[in-house]
Amino acid sequence: MEHSIIIIGAGMSGMTAAIYLKRAGHDVILMEKEIPGGQINKTAEVENYPGFLKVDGPTIAMNVYEQVQALNIPVLFESVESIKKEDKIYIKTNKGEYTCKRLIIASGRYPRKLNLEFEEQYIGHGISYCALCDGAFFKGKTVAVVGSGNSALEEALYLSNICEKVLMINRSEKYKGSPLLLERLKKCHNVSLSYQTNITKLLGDGTVLNGIEIAKENQKETLSLDGLFVYIGSVPNTDFLENTGIELKDHFIVTDQQMHTTVSGIYACGDCVQKEVYQLTTAVGDGAVAATMVDKEMNCEKNW
Numbered sequence: 001m002e003h004s005i006i007i008i009g010a011g012m013s014g015m016t017a018a019i020y021l022k023r024a025g026h027d028v029i030l031m032e033k034e035i036p037g038g039q040i041n042k043t044a045e046v047e048n049y050p051g052f053l054k055v056d057g058p059t060i061a062m063n064v065y066e067q068v069q070a071l072n073i074p075v076l077f078e079s080v081e082s083i084k085k086e087d088k089i090y091i092k093t094n095k096g097e098y099t100c101k102r103l104i105i106a107s108g109r110y111p112r113k114l115n116l117e118f119e120e121q122y123i124g125h126g127i128s129y130c131a132l133c134d135g136a137f138f139k140g141k142t143v144a145v146v147g148s149g150n151s152a153l154e155e156a157l158y159l160s161n162i163c164e165k166v167l168m169i170n171r172s173e174k175y176k177g178s179p180l181l182l183e184r185l186k187k188c189h190n191v192s193l194s195y196q197t198n199i200t201k202l203l204g205d206g207t208v209l210n211g212i213e214i215a216k217e218n219q220k221e222t223l224s225l226d227g228l229f230v231y232i233g234s235v236p237n238t239d240f241l242e243n244t245g246i247e248l249k250d251h252f253i254v255t256d257q258q259m260h261t262t263v264s265g266i267y268a269c270g271d272c273v274q275k276e277v278y279q280l281t282t283a284v285g286d287g288a289v290a291a292t293m294v295d296k297e298m299n300c301e302k303n304w
Helices: 012-023 038-042 057-070 131-138 150-160 179-186 280-303
Strands: 002-008 028-031 080-085 089-093 097-105 109-111 142-146 165-169 191-193 197-204 209-216 219-224 227-230 234-236 266-268
Touching (some): 002 089, 012 028, 012 280, 038 057, 097 280, 131 227, 150 179, 179 191
Parallel strands (some): 002 097, 097 266, 165 191
Antiparallel strands (some): 089 097, 197 209
């Protein structure tokens, strides 16, 4: 099936690009393997997005998705398996094959795992990567949050309002997130902060996680808990780009300032792109730039 422009990923960056292109009169479709909005759906509170004093991530995602729907932009819920650039751009998904003249990759990132034994086994059975999604299952219970950045701090604050006790596990000497968020956490009576602490083992009965082993200053200790929320960074979703000619650096897509990749006709934007700052605002900005460049390029071809 042939289209003018295909966008892989219906996160904030991809949906922004789609809105810009549709309003410019282009035939554009979105492909998304999970739910529109991407990682922002897993954020309990957003306080640094212009225009909102405080808003939850799913509300932002749904508002943008409603704009996509209002413009009648098709969204195909399919997983992209490979792409190939020849005379056209060929895209293979788990459900079919497509071609397009221009492609924007906005495939985002997914949570980095601890890579400990039994981790896969306990996902959904004590281990989670989304406090907003799963926090309610641990109401009145003891949980741990591993990580030191804004995501870990934000979700620990969210969990502090639900859980009896929240244990912060941080392998560094300090927390890397916002000082404002850290100060809020320190004021929470049911939150304890740790430093230079590593999780060395996941404990459970084979079905459900019920504790962790930690190491601090060469001393090991066992902690009983009901849930573990992991926020130790994320990995770009770019596995499907192998052997495409698109330059990657540490699995992130390399682009220029106009969001061009190293393959003509293919652009990238959002969290899958190599850059200095990964924020909601930069994702939206990337999407706007990519869409504007595609629009200009295609208009030049029409007028040539």
